[in-house]
Amino acid sequence: MQRKLLLCLAATAALAACKQEPAAPPAAAPTAPAPAPTHAFASAINAGDFGELVKTLASDEFEGRAPGSPGEELTVNYIRDQMQRIGLQPGNGDSWFQEVPMTETTADPNTVLKIQRGQDNQELKFGTDMVIGSRRGEPEIKIDASDMVFVGYGVDAPEQNWNDYAGQDWKGKTVVMFVNDPGFHVDDAKLFDGKRMTYYGRWTYKFEEAARKGAAAALIIHDTAGAAYGWDVVKNSWGGPQYDLPAAEDKEPRLQAQGWLSAEAARKLFADAGLDLDKAYKDANKRGFKPVPLQAALSLDLKSTIEQKKSRNVVGVLPGSKRADEAVLYMAHWDHLGKHEGEEGDNIYNGAVDNATGVAGILEIADAMAHQQTPPERSVVFLAVTLEESGLLGSQYYVNHPTFPLDKIAGVINIDAMSVNGRARDMTVTGFGSSELEDILKPLATAKGRTLHAETSVQSGFYFRSDHFNFAKAGVPALYADGGEDLIDGGVEAGKRAAEAYGKDHYHGPKDEYDPATWKVDGAIEDLELLYGVGQQLAGGDAWPNWYEGNPFKANRDAMMKGRSGEIGK
Structure with missing residues (x-):
């Protein structure tokens, strides 16, 4: 589903098309090496590193990151290499990868x-x-x-x-x-x-x-x-x-x-x-x-x-210093729509916003968390999933085969299609009012002068259209937040114009490309800092956030946490 959909809010026709048509993964391709690193990365979340990661993931060389294509090989190897550079450990036993079977x-x-x-x-x-x-x-x-x-x-x-x-x-x-x-x-x-x-x-x-x-x-x-x-x-x-x-x-x-x-x-x-x-x-x-x-x-x-086919999730983990058996999980989907053979003109659907920004985001947070002064007490999983565009299949497979038991995951933070429209006075929480993870985010946002609110088109069910939903459905509290609509430079009207332009001209098309000349990533960096803060608190403490009363996912969480009720909601 696809917060990407929120970028289309002002474009009714674009909203109708968003997140409905699954992408068709091409046939599997031979293994290809990831590009050699040429950028000197810092540990702090910053615009230069974020831009470099997005630029590479959304490059024509990666051919739109279609599952099963040469672009998949480049993508998953690049993400693995970045996780190794940061200092994470393989997150699926001794492997960085989790193979995902799929039926066409x-x-x-x-x-x-x-x-x-x-x-x-x-x-x-x-x-x-x-x-x-x-x-x-x-x-x-x-x-x-x-x-x-x-x-x-x-x-x-x-x-x-x-x-x-x-x-x-x-x-x-x-x-x-x-x-x-x-x-x-x-x-x-x-x-x-x-x-x-x-x-x-x-x-x-x-x-x-x-x-x-x-x-x-x-x-x-x-x-x-x-x-x-x-x-x-x-x-x-x-x-x-x-x-x-x-x-x-x-x-x-x-x-x-x-x-x-x-x-x-x-x-x-x-x-x-x-x-x-x-x-x-x-x-x-x-x-x-x-x-x-x-x-x-x-x-x-x-x-x-x-037909039976396969793709891969990429999983890295930062082991906890005190309670390594408990985890906080950050996630983003790496896949996009690939290269459309036979299509005239630019036929590479690069997926820069959707979702090279999200993958770059979890890598930036991983780097910051791996180098923070006080190591996290809980383990932190960084999960880049496949086949989101084909029905949230990579995240569904992970939930079926988690690297940490679901009752040991304190919370999930999903990053999908970050805003590149600049800083905002607000922050959109898709599915606002769902879980106690929002109680951690709210004071952090308030300290930045930002208010939290729900997505504008609440009747469209956007919360159920991105990868965090598979965790939510299983009962694990999940947060899906980024961007804002009230831009500091131009206000709500500027936010609407940017959303409409993205939905009309870029979403799921070949124009969704990295554009340093027009992108304003200072807002994305601030969003990442806030989401990092949520995970930092959750991984550094012993709280077990739950869903709010009346939420349909709460029963599953309560059932899985039975016997540990004294920890829930601390």
């Missing part, structure tokens, strides 16, 4: 959904009426006459006293649901978090919950406001190769098939069942909503091409 699935675009109601048969076409896919890594998925049931928002949230699935057996059924949270479409601030999307509003959650309930398939009804992007984004994102971890790597069940219905197809589906879609939106936002049979059965023969 390409659905047949000629696939149709067959809907039968009595003697009436209807076929929905891929891309026009629906999109469909499978995460099971199987070349063929067959579903025969699965009963279709409307389940409102498809949410089971005990802390909200809300369960759209209550009282029924869902095995083998196809569930149909709305995107976003209860309350969103009727503007009811009393339901969930009002306009602010929670985890329950994300389409990923809805498919996961349907699988946990035992459904065969799940379909989400698209609407532009609820999804925060148009149907074209859905169609483009679900067309072509899709990437996932192998099914054996997933601790959760997976649906046989999952996808989206266009608003037009959904309206007809409801009308044919004697239901009004507009009324369904109102009914689904009432407590006590009961699932509604759609008087139809779904059949599907989904054929897909399956």
Whole structure:
């Protein structure tokens, strides 16, 4: 997901496109050596070192850092070499690397959904009426006459006293649901978090919950406001190769098939069942909503091409001086969109802001922390993950195979697409109000004359679109903060113009290049100093921050910390 999305806030069209379409990793390539270092680095966080790191990672030589490409070899070796220079230790046993397996699935675009109601048969076409896919890594998925049931928002949230699935057996059924949270479409601030999307509003959650309930398939009804992007984004994102971890790597069940219905197809589906879609939106936002049979059965023969591929995370660690078995974790994704062969003109998608800045950021923090006067008492992990652009897969794999037990990780700090627009009077905390890590950040920011606030477009669920989310979902408190909108040089209007320009002209395109002539990195350096301060306090103390009360991830953290409750929240 991708804080990169926050840079697109002023550009509605750009926001719609951000973080929806997975990048396709090229085939694996021979090992290539990393470039020889030519820059003399200092230990303190500074603009010169930061710029040098970004310049190298975003250079044409690295070819856009696509997983599986020659650019991957250059990238992971360069990051490893920088970690060695800083004085870190290999973070995955005696290795700097963690191999990440991935499954590439390409659905047949000629696939149709067959809907039968009595003697009436209807076929929905891929891309026009629906999109469909499978995460099971199987070349063929067959579903025969699965009963279709409307389940409102498809949410089971005990802390909200809300369960759209209550009282029924869902095995083998196809569930149909709305995107976003209860309350969103009727503007009811009393339901969930009002306009602010929670985890329950994300389409990923809805498919996961349907699988946990035992459904065969799940379909989400698209609407532009609820999804925060148009149907074209859905169609483009679900067309072509899709990437996932192998099914054996997933601790959760997976649906046989999952996808989206266009608003037009959904309206007809409801009308044919004697239901009004507009009324369904109102009914689904009432407590006590009961699932509604759609008087139809779904059949599907989904054929897909399956390939198995690999990439790598890079892991370095600064061992703790007193409690080396406990850890604080900094992370950033190293991958971007690579080199687009056959594309005219500049065909290298360098990914300077997204996310050479984040990788440079964690390396700068590592250097400062490795050379601070008082060594950290806890270990500090510096994790550069792959396949963020393909669905947060590298971080998901790490969470499944952590180098420190998750109940030994005090907190995670994610850096993704730093602002290069200059210093700001504020700081954006994506998912503001989530965890007690913010209690550490706030006084540090206040001392710099900066205020913390949430992202502007809270309904879009940006917190769930970058790598920290996999840690959060597992229960580990995670902070995702940088940049600001109220620039010291130009105020809010200048911040909006910069955001719009990035979203329109640079994001996920070949113009996202390192530009020392126009970049103002003093703000990024100040952001890094603040994030360094958070980790410094956390690694130098014995506190165990938790999620705030009411946060959906708190239950998982409480469960993993059971037996150590006396340490939580110190």
